[in-house]
Every structure is written in C-alpha cells, then in structure tokens.
Amino acid sequence: MNTKREPSGEEKLIERFFKPLAQHPGALALSDDAAFLTPPAGYDLVLTTDMTVAGVHFFADDPPETIGRKALRVNLSDLAAKGAEPIGALLAISFSGEIDEGWVANFSRGLGEDCVAFACPLLGGDTTKTPGPLSISITAIGKVPSGKMVKRAGAKPGDLVVVSGTIGDAALALELKKRVLSGGLGDLNKPQTAELMRRYRIPEPRVSLAPLLREYANAAMDVSDGLVGDLNKLARVSGVSARIETAKVPLSNPAHDAIAGEGVLLEIALTGGDDYEVLCAVPESRFASFAEAAGKAGVPVTAIGSFADGEGVAVLDASGKELAFQKASYSHF
Amino acid sequence: MNTKREPSGEEKLIERFFKPLAQHPGALALSDDAAFLTPPAGYDLVLTTDMTVAGVHFFADDPPETIGRKALRVNLSDLAAKGAEPIGALLAISFSGEIDEGWVANFSRGLGEDCVAFACPLLGGDTTKTPGPLSISITAIGKVPSGKMVKRAGAKPGDLVVVSGTIGDAALALELKKRVLSGGLGDLNKPQTAELMRRYRIPEPRVSLAPLLREYANAAMDVSDGLVGDLNKLARVSGVSARIETAKVPLSNPAHDAIAGEGVLLEIALTGGDDYEVLCAVPESRFASFAEAAGKAGVPVTAIGSFADGEGVAVLDASGKELAFQKASYSHF
Numbered sequence: 001m002n003t004k005r006e007p008s009g010e011e012k013l014i015e016r017f018f019k020p021l022a023q024h025p026g027a028l029a030l031s032d033d034a035a036f037l038t039p040p041a042g043y044d045l046v047l048t049t050d051m052t053v054a055g056v057h058f059f060a061d062d063p064p065e066t067i068g069r070k071a072l073r074v075n076l077s078d079l080a081a082k083g084a085e086p087i088g089a090l091l092a093i094s095f096s097g098e099i100d101e102g103w104v105a106n107f108s109r110g111l112g113e114d115c116v117a118f119a120c121p122l123l124g125g126d127t128t129k130t131p132g133p134l135s136i137s138i139t140a141i142g143k144v145p146s147g148k149m150v151k152r153a154g155a156k157p158g159d160l161v162v163v164s165g166t167i168g169d170a171a172l173a174l175e176l177k178k179r180v181l182s183g184g185l186g187d188l189n190k191p192q193t194a195e196l197m198r199r200y201r202i203p204e205p206r207v208s209l210a211p212l213l214r215e216y217a218n219a220a221m222d223v224s225d226g227l228v229g230d231l232n233k234l235a236r237v238s239g240v241s242a243r244i245e246t247a248k249v250p251l252s253n254p255a256h257d258a259i260a261g262e263g264v265l266l267e268i269a270l271t272g273g274d275d276y277e278v279l280c281a282v283p284e285s286r287f288a289s290f291a292e293a294a295g296k297a298g299v300p301v302t303a304i305g306s307f308a309d310g311e312g313v314a315v316l317d318a319s320g321k322e323l324a325f326q327k328a329s330y331s332h333f
Numbered sequence: 334m335n336t337k338r339e340p341s342g343e344e345k346l347i348e349r350f351f352k353p354l355a356q357h358p359g360a361l362a363l364s365d366d367a368a369f370l371t372p373p374a375g376y377d378l379v380l381t382t383d384m385t386v387a388g389v390h391f392f393a394d395d396p397p398e399t400i401g402r403k404a405l406r407v408n409l410s411d412l413a414a415k416g417a418e419p420i421g422a423l424l425a426i427s428f429s430g431e432i433d434e435g436w437v438a439n440f441s442r443g444l445g446e447d448c449v450a451f452a453c454p455l456l457g458g459d460t461t462k463t464p465g466p467l468s469i470s471i472t473a474i475g476k477v478p479s480g481k482m483v484k485r486a487g488a489k490p491g492d493l494v495v496v497s498g499t500i501g502d503a504a505l506a507l508e509l510k511k512r513v514l515s516g517g518l519g520d521l522n523k524p525q526t527a528e529l530m531r532r533y534r535i536p537e538p539r540v541s542l543a544p545l546l547r548e549y550a551n552a553a554m555d556v557s558d559g560l561v562g563d564l565n566k567l568a569r570v571s572g573v574s575a576r577i578e579t580a581k582v583p584l585s586n587p588a589h590d591a592i593a594g595e596g597v598l599l600e601i602a603l604t605g606g607d608d609y610e611v612l613c614a615v616p617e618s619r620f621a622s623f624a625e626a627a628g629k630a631g632v633p634v635t636a637i638g639s640f641a642d643g644e645g646v647a648v649l650d651a652s653g654k655e656l657a658f659q660k661a662s663y664s665h666f
Contacts, residue, residue: 026377028485028486031485031486031570032415032484032554032570033381033414033415033485033554033555034380034411034412034415034475034482035381036378036379036380036415036477036482037377037378037380038377038479039372039376039378041374043372044369044370044371044372045369045370045371045372045378046367046368046369046370047367047369047370047423047456047474048367048368048423049424049425049457049459049470049472050459051426051427051461051468051470052461053427053461053462053463053464053465053468055464056461056462056463056464057461078366078367079367082367082369084367090380090381090472092382092383092470092472093384094468096465123380124380124381125382126382126383126384126470128384128386128389128390129386129389130465130466130468131386131388131389131465131466132386132429132463132464132465132468133464133465135384135427135463135465135470137382137384137425137459137468139380139382139423139425139472141380142367146371149367151361151365152361152364152365153361153364153365221366222366229341233344237364237365
C-alpha cells in the first residue's frame with residue numbers, strides 16, 4: 001500500500017562513493033543535513049575554504065584521483081601554515097555533464113586515501129550538477145591550542161624569511177604544459193618533467209610543520225599564488241619589508257636544470273604559484289633549532305632572506321642586483 | 334629601491350566588497366589564509382555546506398542581492414532544522430566572465446544584510462573565476478548545546494509529521510517561469526505571482542524554530558528537495574513509515590489558488606522542492622505546546638500526518654485515496 005521510494009541517483013552516488021570517506025562520528029554517515037563536531041577542549045578551530053575548477057586549478061583530463069587529492073591538499077596546506085592539525089572536511093562538488101561512475105570511483109578513492117593519510121575524514125557535503133566545468137569546493141577544519149593560530153601578520157624586522165621544500169616546480173610544470181607543442185622545457189629528461197607534473201597535481205601539505213610553526217614562527221602562510229606575491233602579502237599585513245636572494249631559494253633538481261638552461265624561467269618559478277609550501281618569519285636566533293626540528297619532521301626548510309623596517313619586497317640576483325617582475329603573483333582578476 | 338606590489342584585482346575586490354561582511358574577530362578581516370574560532374564551551378558545532386549554481390539553483394538574471402541571500406539562507410535553513418544557531422559562514426565563489434563591480438556590490442550587499450540579520454558573519458572565503466556559470470559554495474557553522482543536534486533519524490511511531498510555513502511556493506514559482514511563454518499559472522494575479530517568485534528567490538530559514546526543535550522534535554530536516562521525497566528520507570533513516578493528508582498541507586494563498594485552478598499543480602507543490610521549511614517529527618502529546626511556542630516565535634507549524642511502524646510514505650487525497658507521484662523529489666542525477 002505504501003510507496004517506498006527508491007534512493008535517487010544522487011543518494012546512491014553519495015552512499016557508494018562518499019559515505020566510506022565519512023568516518024567521523026559527527027558525519028552521521030552523510031545521512032543527515034549537517035554534521036556535528038564536539039570541539040576538543042582547549043583548542044581553537046581553524047577554518048579555510050578553497051574552490052578548485054577544471055581548466056583553472058587543474059586540467060579536466062588530470063587523473064581523477066589526483067584531482068580529489070589536490071582539492072583536499074590545498075586546504076590542508078592552509079591549515080598547516082596556520083599551525084593547525086586537520087579535524088575534518090566538507091566537500092561540495094558540481095559534476096559536469098553525465099556522471100561517469102568510473103571517474104567518481106577514482107576521484108573518491110584518491111580523496112579517501114588522503115582523508116586517511118592526513119587524518120581528515122569527510123564530515124559532510126553537497127553534490128550537484130553544473131552546465132559548466134567540474135567545480136570542487138572543500139572547507140577544511142583544523143585545531144590549534146587556544147590562541148595559537150599562526151597568523152600572516154606578525155613578521156618582525158630581523159626575522160628570517162623561510163620557506164619549506166622547493167619553490168617553482170608546479171609553475172614550471174604548467175609552463176611545460178603550455179609549451180607541449182613547442183618542445184618542452186630545455187633539456188629536461190622524462191623523469192624530471194614527470195616530477196614537476198607530480199608536484200603540480202599532488203601538492204604536499206606540510207602538515208608535520210604545524211606544531212613547529214606554532215613554536216618557532218612569528219608569521220606564516222602557504223605559498224599558493226607565487227612566492228614573491230605571497231611574501232608581499234605577508235610583509236604588508238605585518239607592516240615590514242622583505243628582501244630575498246634568488247641564489248638561496250631552494251629548487252628541485254628539475255627546476256634547477258630548467259632554470260640553468262633558460263634563465264627567464266626563474267621568474268615563473270618565483271611568481272607562478274601552486275607551490276603549497278610554507279612561507280614563514282622566524283627569529284634569526286631560533287632558525288637553527290627550527291631547521292633541525294623541521295628536518296627531523298621530514299621537511300627541509302631554507303632561509304632565503306630577511307624582514308626589515310619599511311615596506312615592499314626586494315628580490316636580489318646572485319650579483320646583488322634587484323630583479324623586477326612583470327607580475328609578482330597569480331591573481332584571478 | 335624596494336618594489337611595493339599593489340594589491341591585485343582579486344585582493345581589491347575582497348577588500349571592497351567582502352571585508353565589510355567579516356565582522357567576526359576570527360575572520361581577521363579576510364587578511365589571512367584561514368579563520369579561527371574559539372568554540373563556545375558546552376556546545377557542539379554544526380557544519381553544513383551547499384553549492385548553488387546559476388541556471389541550476391537560481392537564475393543567472395535573478396537580482397544579485399537575492400542570489401547572495403539565497404546562497405546563505407539555504408545553509409541557515411539546514412542549521413535551523415538541526416536546532417542550531419548560526420555562528421558564521423565561509424564563502425567560496427567562482428565568478429563567470431568579466432567581473433561586474435555593480436553586480437558584486439549588490440550581491441555582497443544582500444549577503445551582508447543577511448549576515449547581520451541572522452547574526453552569521455563571514456569568517457573567510459575564496460574567490461576565483463570559472464569559464465562556466467557563477468557558482469557559490471557556502472559553508473555555515475552553527476552551535477547547539479552539546480549532544481543536542483536534532484537529527485533526521487529519530488522519528489517514532491505515533492509522532493506527528495509537522496511542517497513549518499507553507500509548502501510548494503518555490504516549486505510553483507519555477508513552474509511559472511517555465512510557462513512564461515504559454516501564459517503563467519491559471520488566474521493568479523500579479524501580486525500572487527510576485528509572492529511565489531519571492532519565496533523562490535529568498536527562502537526564509539526558520540532560525541527562530543531552532544531552540545523549539547531541540548525541545549520538541551524527535552527528528553527534523555529542512556525541505557529542500559520536495560516534501561514527499563524528503564519525508565521519505567526522514568522516515569527511512571528513522572526506520573518508520575509516514576502518512577500525510579494533502580488537505581492538511583499548509584498552502585499560501587497563491588499556491589492555494591493555483592492548485593484550485595489546476596489540480597495537477599499539487600504534485601509539483603508536494604515534490605518540487607526549494608521550500609526551505611522545517612519538516613519534523615513531534616510526539617502527539619507535545620504538539621499543542623510546540624505549535625503555541627512556534628506561533629509565538631513567529632512561525633506557524635502544521636501537523637499534516639503521522640509516523641507509524643513499517644516503511645514508505647503514503648500521501649492521501651481529500652477522499653482518503655493514496656496518490657502516486659511520478660517523481661517524489663528533486664534529484665540532480
């Protein structure tokens with residue numbers, strides 16, 4: 001007599017591919033309108049959101065598992081730079097055209113592996129369709145001991161300008177993609193170009209640096225829009241100037257070789273973005289301890305310059321000459 | 334000597350139009366990578382996210398101030414149905430094509446007025462561009478006394494099926510839009526059609542019901558995908574059946590007149606969605622007190638049926654005959 005409605009395609013999709021990622025008890029297995037979270041006592045929550053769009057932040061034909069990973073990782077990178085450990089994430093996704101279940105399976109597998117690897121379960125979400133390109137919006141929630149979020153504002157004159165990992169790989173990968181018809185970047189071999197592309201597709205959020213940033217950094221942010229432009233933002237909001245030396249900027253082996261072969265690629269590496277490395281201000285007297293602790297945590301950090309009174313950012317080449325850039329960082333507008 | 338980089342177009346847009354909405358201290362005036370939130374002691378946080386896309390959830394030519402309001406309100410509706418009061422929201426927005434500053438000004442004005450009206454300041458966000466339609470993803474954060482979130486699962490046999498406000502207005506407005514070339518809905522006059530369109534564009538999140546739902550409801554959700562389908566979801570996850578009578582479903586004056594003129598519109602009203610009313614399960618013995626308290630809070634509530642053992646949802650017409658629907662609710666897939 002009663003009609004029992006079958007779950008819709010949307011509900012089945014969520015049940016099959018996203019519910020397994022929702023291991024947090026507050027996610028209620030994605031069967032509710034919202035998630036609940038009992039905040040850990042003595043902690044502040046840290047909240048960040050990033051929208052990634054096919055053709056803008058990733059290529060529509062990137063492997064779906066890397067698209068899922070990148071969408072989460074760019075948010076985890078923000079949390080890490082704030083000194084925060086992940087608690088969970090919400091996913092809103094607009095699918096483009098017909099649902100390809102194989103695609104969704106690989107997307108959710110990549111995302112799910114990272115949810116586990118970074119202890120960041122899915123708390124909730126929303127699935128919809130769009131006549132436009134695939135769009136993914138993730139909101140990540142992290143925690144820091146109360147009052148301890150590491151802010152962008154806080155760099156002091158005399159602090160060192162410090163970055164994690166290597167700079168420019170993802171921007172060079174993008175340049176490589178652009179040049180694919182005209183022959184790639186100089187003499188890079190196949191493993192080198194693959195390494196750059198991996199860095200573009202699967203950024204490495206520096207989660208293990210989070211507690212060290214709380215201990216050592218006066219200010220921090222993640223480098224997403226280009227080192228020079230992001231350093232400008234950090235310096236401006238801190239009310240200081242900064243000066244860095246290109247010779248000190250840490251480069252991967254492929255980035256080093258690409259730039260050695262073609263000097264103008266340096267500008268792309270320093271301003272292109274998508275690095276998802278940590279940029280921070282560390283008192284000079286504490287840098288050695290910070291670097292040692294970071295090394296033990298598996299993340300090399302490098303001092304590339306220093307902050308001072310004043311305003312603006314100067315980038316000095318090996319001869320001490322100041323470089324001028326056409327565009328200091330990526331901006332959507 | 335130092336080059337001081339000017340803020341980018343993106344930064345200027347945020348500074349001018351979105352920073353005024355970021356009144357929460359943890360938002361850091363949108364000058365950081367993330368927001369922080371000191372959770373109120375004794376409360377759980379409630380988290381929800383919804384993506385709205387032009388051409389799917391609203392019309393690209395809707396007034397921009399209503400687009401901003403609706404994007405926030407659909408999330409506040411989720412919070413209200415969970416018994417939660419808003420704390421703040423994060424906004425990720427992908428603009429389509431060239432930025433129209435007049436459009437953004439009106440969008441942010443509408444959104445900002447609602448941030449104030451609902452005490453839900455902007456905590457953070459992300460702006461980007463898309464080659465597709467305008468897409469807006471909002472994550473809202475609310476609070477409930479610890480352990481008190483009202484869930485979908487929890488309806489008990491004997492509970493009444495209760496809805497707030499009126500059902501079907503937004504779905505009828507959509508039908509009206511579809512029929513615009515063929516002459517509209519029956520004999521509705523201009524104020525009546527305007528009222529339906531207003532309900533589609535500016536839903537009314539039932540925030541004032543939140544504390545009453547915690548006190549009176551065994552289960553609740555908001556009606557976003559159609560009354561019949563959403564009731565099915567609530568019944569299924571609660572492990573009960575439900576039966577409602579169409580004659581009891583509260584209708585606005587324009588919806589009443591439209592359906593009186595054309596009976597088949599009833600199905601659209603009951604299954605079309607976009608109501609953003611509360612659907613809840615209330616013990617029969619407590620309904621009178623709930624209705625009185627809700628009325629005092631400014632939101633009429635109506636009992637339209639009851640839950641029982643079993644499964645499935647039956648919708649009975651005025652003669653007691655069970656209605657069959659082609660599609661019980663809106664699904665994107």
